[in-house]
Amino acid sequence: MKALVADGGLRFVPSYPTPVPGRGEALVRVRLAGVCGTDLELLGGYHGFRGVPGHELVGDVAAGPRRWLGRRVTAAINVGCGRCPVCRASGPEHCPARSVAGILGRDGAFAEYVAVPVRNLHRVPERVSDEAAVFAEPLAAALRVRDQLAVRTSDRVAVLGPGRLGLLVGLVTALDGTAVTLLGRPGPSLANAAKLGLPATEAADERDSAYDVVVDCTGDPAGLAEAIRLTRPRGTLVLKTTYHGERGVNASAVVVKELTLVGSRCGPIAPALRLVAAGRVPVGRLGEAVYPLEDGLAAFEHAGRPGALKVLLRP
Amino acid sequence: MKALVADGGLRFVPSYPTPVPGRGEALVRVRLAGVCGTDLELLGGYHGFRGVPGHELVGDVAAGPRRWLGRRVTAAINVGCGRCPVCRASGPEHCPARSVAGILGRDGAFAEYVAVPVRNLHRVPERVSDEAAVFAEPLAAALRVRDQLAVRTSDRVAVLGPGRLGLLVGLVTALDGTAVTLLGRPGPSLANAAKLGLPATEAADERDSAYDVVVDCTGDPAGLAEAIRLTRPRGTLVLKTTYHGERGVNASAVVVKELTLVGSRCGPIAPALRLVAAGRVPVGRLGEAVYPLEDGLAAFEHAGRPGALKVLLRP
Numbered sequence: 001m002k003a004l005v006a007d008g009g010l011r012f013v014p015s016y017p018t019p020v021p022g023r024g025e026a027l028v029r030v031r032l033a034g035v036c037g038t039d040l041e042l043l044g045g046y047h048g049f050r051g052v053p054g055h056e057l058v059g060d061v062a063a064g065p066r067r068w069l070g071r072r073v074t075a076a077i078n079v080g081c082g083r084c085p086v087c088r089a090s091g092p093e094h095c096p097a098r099s100v101a102g103i104l105g106r107d108g109a110f111a112e113y114v115a116v117p118v119r120n121l122h123r124v125p126e127r128v129s130d131e132a133a134v135f136a137e138p139l140a141a142a143l144r145v146r147d148q149l150a151v152r153t154s155d156r157v158a159v160l161g162p163g164r165l166g167l168l169v170g171l172v173t174a175l176d177g178t179a180v181t182l183l184g185r186p187g188p189s190l191a192n193a194a195k196l197g198l199p200a201t202e203a204a205d206e207r208d209s210a211y212d213v214v215v216d217c218t219g220d221p222a223g224l225a226e227a228i229r230l231t232r233p234r235g236t237l238v239l240k241t242t243y244h245g246e247r248g249v250n251a252s253a254v255v256v257k258e259l260t261l262v263g264s265r266c267g268p269i270a271p272a273l274r275l276v277a278a279g280r281v282p283v284g285r286l287g288e289a290v291y292p293l294e295d296g297l298a299a300f301e302h303a304g305r306p307g308a309l310k311v312l313l314r315p
Numbered sequence: 316m317k318a319l320v321a322d323g324g325l326r327f328v329p330s331y332p333t334p335v336p337g338r339g340e341a342l343v344r345v346r347l348a349g350v351c352g353t354d355l356e357l358l359g360g361y362h363g364f365r366g367v368p369g370h371e372l373v374g375d376v377a378a379g380p381r382r383w384l385g386r387r388v389t390a391a392i393n394v395g396c397g398r399c400p401v402c403r404a405s406g407p408e409h410c411p412a413r414s415v416a417g418i419l420g421r422d423g424a425f426a427e428y429v430a431v432p433v434r435n436l437h438r439v440p441e442r443v444s445d446e447a448a449v450f451a452e453p454l455a456a457a458l459r460v461r462d463q464l465a466v467r468t469s470d471r472v473a474v475l476g477p478g479r480l481g482l483l484v485g486l487v488t489a490l491d492g493t494a495v496t497l498l499g500r501p502g503p504s505l506a507n508a509a510k511l512g513l514p515a516t517e518a519a520d521e522r523d524s525a526y527d528v529v530v531d532c533t534g535d536p537a538g539l540a541e542a543i544r545l546t547r548p549r550g551t552l553v554l555k556t557t558y559h560g561e562r563g564v565n566a567s568a569v570v571v572k573e574l575t576l577v578g579s580r581c582g583p584i585a586p587a588l589r590l591v592a593a594g595r596v597p598v599g600r601l602g603e604a605v606y607p608l609e610d611g612l613a614a615f616e617h618a619g620r621p622g623a624l625k626v627l628l629r630p
Binding site: 086090093094096148208209221224233234239240241249251254255256257258259260261262263264265 | 401405408409411463523524536539547548549554555556564566569570571572573574575576577578579580
């Protein structure tokens with residue numbers, strides 16, 4: 001099958017072995033897959049991943065249990081052992097033996113086919129387009145912030161870093177009437193926030209300690225320092241992006257301001273799909289371009305441009 | 316008056332100006348003052364503090380409002396403006412214009428007299444000895460961890476760094492039946508924990524993710540990395556010590572494990588005094604030596620020795 005393969009760089013491979021689903025797995029024929037910031041980082045050596053990247057997908061079940069055959073699906077990306085205390089207590093996201101589709105020890109969706117554990121599958125409602133369903137996974141990651149924090153609707157919330165994930169976090173945070181401001185440097189990303197109707201401001205113009213809750217979506221150590229500056233004493237700072245290696249967090253500032261820092265990763269797919277199905281989050285306005293798999297390198301280059309919205313791959 | 320003065324180093328000054336209490340302040344004649352890790356750090360340049368250090372004290376009100384005259388007291392250390400939104404909402408600890416006795420912009424207690432705002436005074440019950448009352452402030456700092464976290468009594472809690480503050484955090488955490496383990500390197504500090512009846516183990520022997528809650532009292536970047544290792548996914552890590560400058564926190568690990576990091580500083584004096592008065596925390600066993608103020612340098616040297624417990628100064 002056709003696939004993009006990360007091996008330090010990124011290559012299009014016309015004849016990659018089609019995955020053979022293991023026990024409890026289904027084979028999914030990929031309709032569309034989204035390129036995310038983590039994918040771009042993989043090329044920089046994040047996690048030392050080698051294989052097929054891609055963890056945002058919509059596709060059809062081509063082989064697997066009868067009740068799933070032919071179903072249009074999206075999927076959760078963490079695969080745990082299912083037996084250890086961690087899996088039993090809280091699911092696969094933190095299983096010590098886990099694999100993560102397209103990120104850690106398991107091929108992902110930038111290919112014609114991907115093997116997915118049946119328990120990770122989520123059926124996509126008919127009225128949801130492929131172009132919307134492919135946002136289920138990043139939207140779930142944005143929802144994870146809600147699940148972790150008790151944000152009050154009167155809290156002053158800022159999202160620092162108005163990239164693809166930051167915009168989704170902003171849209172999701174605003175769902176219940178909470179006032180959320182997208183912060184960043186002047187440029188096309190910040191302009192994207194305004195286009196989506198989200199208040200957007202230059203971070204450098206904001207005064208110290210201006211926000212009760214700051215979600216750092218910059219993936220950048222300078223961004224994290226700025227997030228610490230912007231969070232009020234005893235406020236909450238969410239680390240929403242993966243950071244590549246060690247970062248110099250000013251631990252002293254965390255103590256003196258008595259901040260709460262919360263690391264945040266993957267979220268729940270089912271409510272994300274419900275939001276998409278109900279049209280509550282305008283994910284259709286976040287898609288920017290669709291490339292064939294053969295043009296994967298161009299797609300990655302496009303996704304890396306300042307202000308680029310979601311770039312999709314169609315095998 | 317006699318005083319110890321920090322000015323890059325530490326000097327005994329036989330004729331330092333006796334403080335003149337300002338509006339709303341009392342003059343306290345110091346009976347005893349405790350040397351804490353922050354005092355030792357001040358000499359290393361922490362906060363660039365210059366003046367009289369010392370923020371753990373018991374003394375007598377020598378001048379001030381009539382109802383306080385002659386009272387034996389201890390004191391909270393943060394002094395806010397009392398008028399700003401921060402002070403009104405949550406007290407002086409995070410007032411942008413605050414001073415902190417012996418740490419930031421205000422002389423402290425390593426002297427014959429110290430000026431203290433009346434609203435910071437706490438009367439010491441008669442049955443509490445000076446040697447116990449002087450622990451009110453560090454014990455309050457230990458209690459702050461309880462106030463910030465909803466630790467469940469079935470949680471596995473570790474305190475990393477069995478120094479003076481770590482021991483107090485351990486004792487306070489164990490009050491309600493919570494199982495707490497003191498972790499550190501083999502040596503006299505870890506032996507102190509065992510002498511106080513607290514389970515004590517070498518940190519390096521503990522497996523990854525062994526604890527639900529880890530309180531880092533090491534004040535050391537290597538300690539913080541170890542604390543991250545020891546905290547379970549989705550667990551809580553309390554940063555209980557001040558760190559001198561930037562520290563390399565592995566922000567990526569915080570995200571991947573979805574940890575909650577909580578900065579923790581000063582705590583409530585009144586419940587700390589109640590604990591001391593009720594004999595619930597054996598602070599008497601934590602005092603190690605009393606030095607006259609003239610021998611302040613020797614006292615600091617003593618307090619800096621591995622495994623040293625509380626060193627007190629008597630003006």
